[in-house]
Amino acid sequence: MKDREEWLIKTLLSWKEKASHIVILGDLFEFWFEYKHYVNRHHFKLFKAFLELKMSGVEVHYIKGNHDFALEDFFPKELGVQVHKEFVLNAHGKKFFCVHGDGIPPSDRGYRFLRRILDFPLNRFLFKLLHPDWGMNLAAIIGKKSRQWNQEAEIDLDSYFKAGENKIKDLGVDYFIHGHHHIQGVWDIPNGQVVSPGQWLFFLSYAVYDSQNGFQLVKVKPELL
Numbered sequence: 001m002k003d004r005e006e007w008l009i010k011t012l013l014s015w016k017e018k019a020s021h022i023v024i025l026g027d028l029f030e031f032w033f034e035y036k037h038y039v040n041r042h043h044f045k046l047f048k049a050f051l052e053l054k055m056s057g058v059e060v061h062y063i064k065g066n067h068d069f070a071l072e073d074f075f076p077k078e079l080g081v082q083v084h085k086e087f088v089l090n091a092h093g094k095k096f097f098c099v100h101g102d103g104i105p106p107s108d109r110g111y112r113f114l115r116r117i118l119d120f121p122l123n124r125f126l127f128k129l130l131h132p133d134w135g136m137n138l139a140a141i142i143g144k145k146s147r148q149w150n151q152e153a154e155i156d157l158d159s160y161f162k163a164g165e166n167k168i169k170d171l172g173v174d175y176f177i178h179g180h181h182h183i184q185g186v187w188d189i190p191n192g193q194v195v196s197p198g199q200w201l202f203f204l205s206y207a208v209y210d211s212q213n214g215f216q217l218v219k220v221k222p223e224l225l
Contacts, residue, residue, distance in 0.1 A: 012050075015053070024063065025177065026067075027068060027180070030140060032069075033070045034073075063087075066100065086100075105156040163178075168189070179196060193214075
């Protein structure tokens, strides 16, 4: 979708005076890799938006996804955005377990093996030796192929419900929040709910929580922004 980052930024900035917490559930970028002296210039306005949110008092969290698992210290040090693999957010008297969700369904078994290879310290070091332009171009090609494959894969929602039920039982949380499969929804499970805010590739969808109404799902088309 053309200009999707612009309307994402516009939406994020509209929350400056409204939100107490914002959680990005991963895969915000097609690919992310941090070099010592290099940051992707194409996302400068997005970085600025995150910094503005932080400066306005909004607590921003970023969960690593399967496309941006190589996040290191740029977001926390330069933008004040807290980065996690997964975490529990305590807010409004509730506990929200937040995770990207990759690796949960059995069909992700091959991906889990590939992830271990890509995230191996030696392989990350060797990739860093590439010129950033070459590395980004190579990763963009691989990421596009991966996304095409994932779009054709069957979504096993029951595996996410089971994962949510286990986390709610084991950690005593109220909600299991995840992304990854891009299906927007709120599902009741024993002792809590599973929530997926959707995606922003073809339209902007997200979930909003308030203590009176619980989770509300929002889907916005670019022309409405």
